Amino acid sequence: MSWMNGLGTLVMISGAFFVVVAAVGTIKFPDVYCRSHALSKALTLGIMLLLIGYGLRTPDVSWIKLTLIVIFQFVTIPVASHLFSYAAYKKGIRGWSP
Amino acid sequence: MTLVDVGHFILWLALFAAIGGGLWRLIVGPTTLDRMLGFDMITVTVGGLVLVFSAATGSTDYVEFVFILSTLGFLSTVAYFYYLMQLSPTDTNFNPEEPP
Numbered sequence: 080m081s082w083m084n085g086l087g088t089l090v091m092i093s094g095a096f097f098v099v100v101a102a103v104g105t106i107k108f109p110d111v112y113c114r115s116h117a118l119s120k121a122l123t124l125g126i127m128l129l130l131i132g133y134g135l136r137t138p139d140v141s142w143i144k145l146t147l148i149v150i151f152q153f154v155t156i157p158v159a160s161h162l163f164s165y166a167a168y169k170k171g172i173r174g175w176s177p
Numbered sequence: 178m179t180l181v182d183v184g185h186f187i188l189w190l191a192l193f194a195a196i197g198g199g200l201w202r203l204i205v206g207p208t209t210l211d212r213m214l215g216f217d218m219i220t221v222t223v224g225g226l227v228l229v230f231s232a233a234t235g236s237t238d239y240v241e242f243v244f245i246l247s248t249l250g251f252l253s254t255v256a257y258f259y260y261l262m263q264l265s266p267t268d269t270n271f272n273p274e275e276p277p
Binding site (some may be wrong): 102126132133140141160 | 180202233240255262
């Protein structure tokens with residue numbers, strides 16, 4: 080189906096947009112706390128949209144595996160971001176103030 | 178060159194730009210935590226790149242590879258922070274304000 084192909088490509092492009100937003104936040108923000116915050120939120124949404132677009136593009140994919148990967152990303156990326164902030168707080172890195 | 182090929186080109190360009198941003202943060206990050214943050218971002222984005230490749234070729238053989246890749250990145254991050262938490266606060270091996 081051709082329109083399914085186009086819809087999947089559109090969803091994947093929106094996911095790549097959110098990944099680029101995460102990269103811009105990682106480059107431009109001034110602090111470890113701000114950077115981990117931007118990375119966690121935008122990257123989770125971006126990788127979820129990439130997986131859904133791939134599932135729409137490919138007809139004979141197993142949705143159980145894709146759902147499992149989405150749940151895994153939802154668990155692990157915020158845990159890693161929390162680890163960054165926890166380690167920065169424990170090691171005494173001071174937050175950025177304008 | 179159809180419209181879907183243009184979409185693939187945009188996807189390659191965007192994800193490689195994101196990996197370049199992560200590499201830049203990995204190189205110039207002022208503390209070691211910034212470097213680990215760039216590493217974490219690169220692992221997840223490489224998973225997205227594998228997804229774009231398998232969507233362009235239409236195969237379903239690489240879905241498990243995304244899972245394994247994100248698992249390895251997360252476990253290496255956790256192992257690094259476990260090592261970092263074992264150091265005492267006055268250890269000279271870790272100075273948060275200077276590059277290691």
